Amino acid sequence: MLDFNPLYSTPQIAAIEQFIDQHYPLAGPVSCRMLQRGLNDVYLAVASSGERYVFRLSHRRARGPADVKTETAFLAHVSQSDVPVAAAIPTREGSLFVEGDAPEGPRQAVLFRAIEGRKPDTADAGDARANGKTLALLHNAAETFQPEGALYRLDLEHLLHRPLARICDSGVVEDAGVRSDLEDIAARTAKAIEAFADLTWTYCHGDCHGSNARINDAGEAVFFDFDDGGPGYLAYDLSVFLWAQTSFGRRSTAMWDAFVDGYRAVRPITPDDFEAAHRFVIVRHFWLMGEYASRTQEWGSEAVGWIARQANFLKTWETERCVDRLL
Known part of the structure; x- marks a missing residue:
C-alpha cells in the first residue's frame, strides 16, 4: 500500500465539532462551518445557546509550529489593558490553546469568541x-x-x-x-x-x-x-x-x-x-x-x-x- 505522507489534510466538520465539544466548556452540541482554509483552517462555531465563536486550526508552516503559547498570553495581557482584541477562550483544563493530531503531524488550535461588528471599509x-x-x-x-x-x-x-x-x-x-x-x-x-x-x-x-x-x-x-x-x-x-x-x-x-x-x-x-x-x-x-x-x-x-x-x-x-x- 502506498503511503502518501500528506503535507496538509482537511478534517471533516464532524471531527472539528467533536474536538471542540471535547475540549471546551461550551453549550453543546456545537455546530461548525468552515470559513476559510489554506494559511490556517478557520471555522465558525455556534453553541446550542446561540453564542458564536471562531475556531482556528493552525497550518503546519515552514517556520515551524504556531506559537500559540506566546500569542494567547499576549492577547490575555492586552485584553486586561482594555485593548480591543479577540482573546482566546480557555479549555476545560484552563489552557488558552490545545493541540490535535492530524495525518501530517500535530496542529495547534485556539478558540476565540466571535467579534461583533462590521468589516472595515478599506477606503474609509x-x-x-x-x-x-x-x-x-x-x-x-x-x-x-x-x-x-x-x-x-x-x-x-x-x-x-x-x-x-x-x-x-x-x-x-x-x-x-x-x-x-x-x-x-x-x-x-x-x-x-x-x-x-x-x-x-x-x-x-x-x-x-x-x-x-x-x-x-x-x-x-x-x-x-x-x-x-x-x-x-x-x-x-x-x-x-x-x-x-x-x-x-x-x-x-x-x-x-x-x-x-x-x-x-x-x-x-x-x-x-x-x-x-x-x-x-x-x-x-x-x-x-x-x-x-x-x-x-x-x-x-x-x-x-x-x-x-x-x-x-x-x-x-x-x-x-x-x-x-x-x-
Whole structure:
C-alpha cells in the first residue's frame, strides 16, 4: 500500500465539532462551518445557546509550529489593558490553546469568541484611523509584556533572509536575472534598515493590514489574527498597513495618512521608525512571497507563479519611495 505522507489534510466538520465539544466548556452540541482554509483552517462555531465563536486550526508552516503559547498570553495581557482584541477562550483544563493530531503531524488550535461588528471599509479614513489607534494602544500595552520563550522574532532573519531563501529554493523564479535582482534588493534593504540608529522594538501584531479587524458600534477596530505576531520591529508593524495600500497595483496612500493620524493620536512615532516603515514595505513583500513559495509543493507552482513578477514593484518602490525620501 502506498503511503502518501500528506503535507496538509482537511478534517471533516464532524471531527472539528467533536474536538471542540471535547475540549471546551461550551453549550453543546456545537455546530461548525468552515470559513476559510489554506494559511490556517478557520471555522465558525455556534453553541446550542446561540453564542458564536471562531475556531482556528493552525497550518503546519515552514517556520515551524504556531506559537500559540506566546500569542494567547499576549492577547490575555492586552485584553486586561482594555485593548480591543479577540482573546482566546480557555479549555476545560484552563489552557488558552490545545493541540490535535492530524495525518501530517500535530496542529495547534485556539478558540476565540466571535467579534461583533462590521468589516472595515478599506477606503474609509475613519476605519483606517481606528486601525491606527488600536495598533497604538496595542503597542502601549506591549511595553509591560514580557514574552517568555517566544518561538519567533520578527527580525530581518525571520522577515527577509529566510523568505528570500525559500523563494530561491522553491524554483518558482526561474530567471537568474530576476533572482539576482531580488537578492540585490534584499541586501540593500537590510543594509538601509540596519543603518537606522535606534529602531523601536515591541510585540507586533504582525499582520495589521486593515482587514484583520471588525469595527464595533463604538467605532473601535477590534483586532484578531495574531498568529504572525511576536517580538519585533515596531516599524514593521506600521509598514504592513502601508504595504496593503500600495502593493499589487494599489497606489493610494490616503488611508495610510489616516492610519498614521490615528496612531499618533495615541502615541508618537519616532522619525526613524516612520522612515524605516517605508523600507519595511519591501521586507513585508519578501515575507509574503516567502510564505507562498514555501507552499509550492502543496499549492502548485501555478498558484505561486506571481512571485516571479514582483521584482519590478520592489525596485520601483525602492527608488521612488525610499531613496528619494532620504535625499
